[in-house]
Amino acid sequence: MTVPAVGGPGGRPPQPPLVQLLTPEGERVEHPDYSLDVTPDELRAFYRDLVLVRRVDAEATALQRQGELGLWASLLGQEAAQVGSGRALAPQDYVFPTYREHGVAWCRDVDPVTLLGLYRGVNLGGWDPAEHNFHLYTIVIGSQTLHATGYAMGVQRDGAVGTGDPARDTAVIAYFGDGATSQGDVNEAFVFASVNNAPVVFFCQNNQWAISEPNERQTRVPLYQRAAGFGFPGLRVDGNDVLAVHAVTKAALDRARRGEGPTFVEAFTYRMGAHTTSDDPTRYRIEAEVEEWKLKDPIARVKALLARTGQAGEEFFAEVEAEADRLAGHVRGACLAMPDPEPVSMFDHAYRDPHPLVEEERAWFAEYHAGFEPAGLEQAGAVAAGEARR
Amino acid sequence: MSPRTTTIAKAVNEGLRRAMEDDPKVLVMGEDVGRLGGVFRVTDGLQKDFGEDRVIDTPLAESGIIGTAIGLALRGYRPVCEIQFDGFIYPAYDQIVSQLAKMGYRSGGKLSLPVVVRVPYGGGIGAVEHHSESPEAYFAHTAGLRVVTCSNPADAYFMTQQAIRSDDPVMVFEPKRRYWDKGELDPAAEPLPLHAARVARAGTDVTVAAYGPMVRTVIEAATAAEAEGRSLEVVDLRSLSPLDLDTLVASVERTRRLVVVHEAPTFLGLGAEIAARVTERCFYHLEAPVLRVGGFHLPYPASRLEDEYLPDLDRVLDAVDRALAF
Structure with a gap:
């Protein structure tokens, strides 16, 4: 069936504006609703996170190509969405990830090596969720949004919401992708969260592609607008802007902790790589689109800001590169040493x-x-x- | 509390109430379980006494019920979910089979999922489609779940509490057409273990194994057979996963014949598994092949036909005759 255009060029729906605090060119801009004071230390820390997470991801992809992993789901291009949101979490907050949230795992102090066990096939998820407040990866699309909502209902019953105590008030965040918004479970999670006013943030990384299916196969409206029908706010943020993602997620988490209920955050980003190492995106998308998104790279813009404003110099960038190489070496060595289970x-x-x-x-x-x-x-x-x- | 006569529905209610009194983490959740007290009134009065935070009227979405119960369990709660009717469990099938059953294993034992799923099941109530099914084999087939079913008020009372205390997910199938059957309940009695079968009536000629709603049917068949000089031993299986084969095998070694009865279709049903396992263990004791009595390989028919579809006293006795004819 041919779906008629609804206003946007090339049959796409008209795209609404993004919340943005850092342009692709590395210009710091203000937004009326989301201000963020970032110290030079904090900005350098974001940069470091982004680079390390990308480096681990590249190493894991290489390990898969060399037969050391059965599969890898690359986060390439989505580093800012994950680090920006992951660094907005309080220690007591709880995360329900998909299988691609390696950057969030990094923010929750899960050793990247631990993530590889699942993809190497030596276990089904090797970390202790309670130790990191980071649940196991969920592979069935969207299932975890209900677990997050139930967990948030438990938080409410524990009286750990709306007390005003920043060490006690707890939010839950559920990660999922654009494809997952078509799942019944995700829509049921929205209903349960809404009627219970549960302290949960629905964090959708819209990376434009559900394996081979573009957004147009999932929705006729911008995804964040779906929230209105369920009775809670939704917004779209530049998912490649670590500062904007951080500000928006922090506001949504704070809102949940205050007892004001769920928020839908649509982080508008792009899956630069394949769906997984088993996928071949050249069969369904054009290179020009990828090239267009390369100009919006989440790391380049932070580096540009750091360099242009003199908050970091070549020495710092070289240090981070060296640390990334050491981390990749650690991941590689530990992966190869991982024993097969008895x-x-x-x-x-x-x-x-x-x-x-x-x-x-x-x-x-x-x-x-x-x-x-x-x-x-x-x-x-x-x-x-x-x-x-x- | 003193011994008394009560119904299965009331005994489940009392079991839930007792569990909620014993442990503040126990929650009851499902469609219409709160203000209404459930369509079968099994949760009657619980929301009034324990409040809306512990007895939760959920949105009308079965997958959502199980999925949020999993999240509550991860936060330390012990949710007891009611699926209103057997035929409505399938929207929750993925959450039960892919998440609830497997999450503890996935975590390498770091997570426990103490979730109970209560399912009124079986036919014989003249209902419209989807209200009379026996889907227990789907869940018994799934590793990670425990599956039990009660046939009398005492079991209903104790098994409900034992299931809630289990750190594994437990599916409790409740025989809805027997909800109003009466029986003795002594709350001070020492209950059987949750996964033990029970000889419900001793006999010598043929063992007839059944569970849930069919236990009463089989006991009535045993009474009828006695008048004809045939002595049936009735085993109430009680637990479908794990199976208490030892109790059943001990009985079959005495009687040398076994008939398994359930409402669910016989093809790939519990009876098939039991026949295979009992045959393996009792091959030299058996005088006849293990016979099965159950539903036909059909979708559950219109209710005016259900008396023809469901196993009844005569179908049980027919199988007993065939077993004895070998």
Whole structure:
């Protein structure tokens, strides 16, 4: 079916203005609703985060290409959306990510190596969510928005919202993409959050592509406008502007912590790479579009601002590059050293309480597996004996 | 509390009430469970006594109920979700199977998901479509879930509380057409473990295993068979995942014959799994193949036909005859 144009060029809906505090050229601009005072230290810290996160991502992609990871979902292009929002979180806030939130994980002090376990296939998610207030990656699209909403309903029942105590009041943030907005679960999450006035921020990274499907296959209106129908505010921010994302997310989180309910933040960004390492975007999008977004790069504009205003010089940039290389080396080394799990360990943790069927199958498998070992041991023993005789 | 006669619906209500009194983290949530007290009145009076924060009338969205319950559990709560009718559970299927069942495993044991999902199930109430189904096998097939079902008020009372205390997710299937069946409840009695089967009636000639709504049908069949000089042993399975095979196998080793009865279609149902496992363990004891009595391989029919569709006393006795004819 051909969808008629609704006003925008090339059949796209007309695009509303973005909240922006830092232009692609690195010009600092003001916004009437979102002001942000950034010290030179803070600006340099943002730059460092962005560079390190991109470097880890590039290393992981390389590890996949070399067969060390089964898959990788690159965040290339979305660093500002993730770091800007991730750095707006309070320690007690809780994050529900998709499988691409490596930059948010970085902000929650999850060692990037830990993220690789899932993609290498040695576990299904290796970090302790409670230690970082960062839930496991969720792969089924949109499911985690309901978990975030339920968690926020728990926060309300704990009286950890609207007390005015900045160390107690808690917000929850759910990450998801443009494709996820078509899922029933995401829409149900909006309903549950709205009627419960739950302290949750719905943070949508609109990276323009749901694998091969552009926004036009998901929506006829700018995504953030959907929030109005559910009864809470929505806004669109330049997702490649780390300062604007930070200001907007902080305001939304503060609003949630005050007990004023959910907010929909649409971070307008672009997936510069493939959906995952298994994807080939040349089959469905034109290079000119990618080139256009390269001019809006989230890191270049921060570097331009730092350099032009004299808040950082070549020495600083070189230091960050060197730190990024060291971090990538750490990630690579630790990935290669990651042991495969013991076969019998697959029977662990299916249940918390004893389960007779799992125990029966575990015992059978262990015995079956052990049945192969004597031959191997004999061989090894024969070799050892042969060596001893020599 | 003293021993008394009560109904299954009231016993579930009392079990929920007791669990909520014992643990302030226990929540009840679902469609119409609050002000109305549930369409079957199972949660009657709970919102009045425990408040709207603990007895939550949710939006009409089953996936949302289970998904938010998962989030509440991650925050330390113990939600008890009601799915209003068996046939309405499918919108929640993904959250139950992909998230609730697997999240603890995914976390390597770091997360626990103490969520209970209560499902009134089964036919025999003359309802319209989607209100009479028996979807328990879908969930018993899913690792990470525990699946239990009660057949009498005492089990309803204790199993509800045991399920809520479990740190694993538990699906509790409640036989809706038996909600108003009466039975004895002694709250001071020592309950069976949640996953134990029970010999509901001792016998010598054929073991008949059933669960939920079919337990009463099978006991009535045993009474009828007795008049014909046949002694049926009735095993109430109570737990569908895990199965208490030891209790069942001990019975079959005595009677040497087994008939499994459930309302759900027999094809790939619990009876198929039980037949395979009992045959494996009792091959040299069996005098006859394990026979199954259940629903046909059909969508649940219009209610004027359900008496023909559902297993009844005669269909059970027919299978008993066939088992004894070997």
